[in-house]
Amino acid sequence: MSSSTLPRTPLSARVVALASVAVLGGAVLTACGSDAGSGEGSAQTGPVVVASTSVYADIAEQVAGGNAAVESVISDPAADPHSYEASPADAAAVTGADLVVYNGAGYDSFVDRALENADDVHVVRAVDEFERVTGETIAGHSHGDHDHGDEHDDEHGHEDEHGAEDGHDEHGDEHGHDDHGADDSHGGHDHDSDTNEHVWFSLPTAAAVAERVAEELAAIDEANAEEYRENADRFADSLAPLEAQLDEIHDRGHFAYAQTERIGAHLFDAAHMVDLTPRGFLASIEDDTDPSAADLSAMLDLMAEREVAFLAFNTQTETSVTARVRDAAESADVAVLDLTETLPEGMDYTEWMTQIVDSLSSALDGATPVDDGGH
Structure with missing residues (x-):
């Protein structure tokens, strides 16, 4: 599979960005994974993965194992990602990452804004994986005054990058969105998928995100490619009983x-x-x-x-x-x-x-x- 990337950031720019995170963002970003190859006096040598929330950071960490450093911009259980305003340190973490994993469709739009200033960053966007496994597109959603939607989709080319590939498609058909709409006497809401961007609650989508993370990490770090893929398969298998x-x-x-x-x-x-x-x-x-x-x-x-x-x-x-x-x-x-x-x-x-x-x-x-x- 081809990896999803933006043009490469010069090494000096990435060093500056990562240094900014160290100085400004220690209390904001939460490290979820262990540093690859870390030891006394050693520096991070594996890929750096930044996720918008702890949900996507955990999925990425399960795929990465000990081969990458995984950080989450939002980990506070009380924080609302819809209205989160990223700090300069958050933005620097996104632009300095090797791989960014986020939801998309306006849910965590601070990532889209940060990616405007990014160069070579591999990207996994969960709403794209939802579309891949279900065939249904989720449009950008408005949340009051924080309506950033998918204004950056065309610029970064996220929309049709992966197409409707195979993978976990069988789950999309098996658990499709049957039309059991609410009784009109209650004014029921017909929650069409194009308005529900909370796709991490779709188990086939979570498995597809893990699969895509594995492919992106494999493109970045070929030496550990098979381990990434095996970890993604293991994660998908863990969801089968659910x-x-x-x-x-x-x-x-x-x-x-x-x-x-x-x-x-x-x-x-x-x-x-x-x-x-x-x-x-x-x-x-x-x-x-x-x-x-x-x-x-x-x-x-x-x-x-x-x-x-x-x-x-x-x-x-x-x-x-x-x-x-x-x-x-x-x-x-x-x-x-x-x-x-x-x-x-x-x-x-x-x-x-x-x-x-x-x-x-x-x-x-x-x-x-x-x-x-x-x-």
Whole structure:
């Protein structure tokens, strides 16, 4: 496979950029991997990988093993990547990296802005891998005033670089986004993939990201190419039991749910669940505005009348409105599934997804599906 690169940065520029990170960004960037070939008095000799969030840093680290230094720009579980404003040190880390791994589609747009000043940087963008495994394109998404979308796509040529290659395509077909749209009586949101950029909750996409990271690292560091590829295969294999568990949930029937923000929707789509969240409610929350009284009332009614099996709750973007919805769910004994946008401390990606899928399965115990699970 061909690697995705931008023109090469002169060595002197990269040295300056990395020095800037050391001076300015020690408290911002979190090192997730070990320095390749490090020892007493030795310097980093392997590739430098910078990821936008701890999620992508962990995937990259699992692929890199001990052969590369992996850093995450955002690792704070309380930080909101949608609105994150990168520091000069963050930008220097991106431009000084050998490989940058990020989400794309406006989710972590600070990376796009930093890449404007980058030269030879290999890039893995998760939304491209989502398109590769599903055939569905995710357009740039607006988040209030932080609407940077995909304004840099054409400039860096990320859009069609990898095409619709093979790889994990079978998962895209198997767990496709069936049209189990919400009941119109609730103003349900038809969460089309082009508006849901939270693609790390798609297990086939995570496996595809690992595969692409392996290929990019193999192009940078040919001596360890096979190890990178083997590590990516191992990572994909670790997700197979979770996909089987989602299939088992699907076999139990189509369960209804509501969400305060659609970060976990790709995972729920894999189990063919039905989202009853009012359209206007989600649109307002994701645009950082208050929902209308009608939308909030409809959301609260879903909880009070126990019309959903669970509420998916984004703890990283909690507001007084979403907290009120959570209170209503708990008062009605509706299960609440807590989700975050960065890795919980002490967990890797597979452990995190395992915890979420286990919690999802438990939340459905005793719940009544909206149909018998037939297609």
